[in-house]
Amino acid sequence: MDELHIKNYGDVIICPYDKTHVIPAGRIQRHLIKCEKQHQHLNYAICIFNTTHRVPQEELQNHQRNCPDRGLIEIEKYTLEDSQPASYSHLEAAMERMLWERSSMGVRQDSEQQDENWDDMDAPPYDPEEHCKNKAVIRKAVNMTRSERRKFRAEESIRLRPLYALENDDKPE
Template structure:
């Protein structure tokens, strides 16, 4: 009997992770935690154990002891327990200070911008909102007079 090889894929198929409960399930790493919760309900009889260092690592009881020794997330716990024994995750920042005469907290010498004053002095079409019809009519008349005076 000939063996059939099916291409199962699509864009970025290499980024998918195989579900530990069902090998047919392919999940993106971002959605893995949610999928494991849902899939565990369907496979309640399986004897899978979660890794103490990363809850997304799910293995059988027999493979867990080997995984705990080799887990890539173990270093974060070791670094937390013994911070002086392991090298730091990132190099520590040096105490480098640059002397400067600038004071960024001082107020600027220019006045602040007021959009209301700018719109009153320039050819900007304004619209009044939230007023009764009589007030809107009066505002439009004042705007017409303002535009005629500017011309």
């Protein structure tokens, strides 16, 4: 498959079924499924290392010997002496280093931090109205009649006066 990079657009791939189709790399799999149905007369085989690779049936063995994605599969297939996959050996060493650094810094492990229980329903629910009454938050009069809005605004100005005074007293000058 021919891959191209178009400036200000990104990576694109030319469809093996129809060379006039230039598809963004992220959408090639979806395109190939649709295009394959329209071009059933072409005898293309699917590569076992990457399903977006479609090659003529006659060239399949040659492609599989030289497929650029073959290494990604074979690195998982063949292991080192300690029977760990070759690609994970450096990750395991990094993980051990990180755990050692966490324990030496005195950071609690995750099992010790599991004191939060979201299934515990004994805690009181959060009430936004109650929270706003005790903070300097401007509330809106919603779904009220004209007289109720007037009364609400008067009560709000009385409620906010001491809260704003407390807020201004706390600020250093």
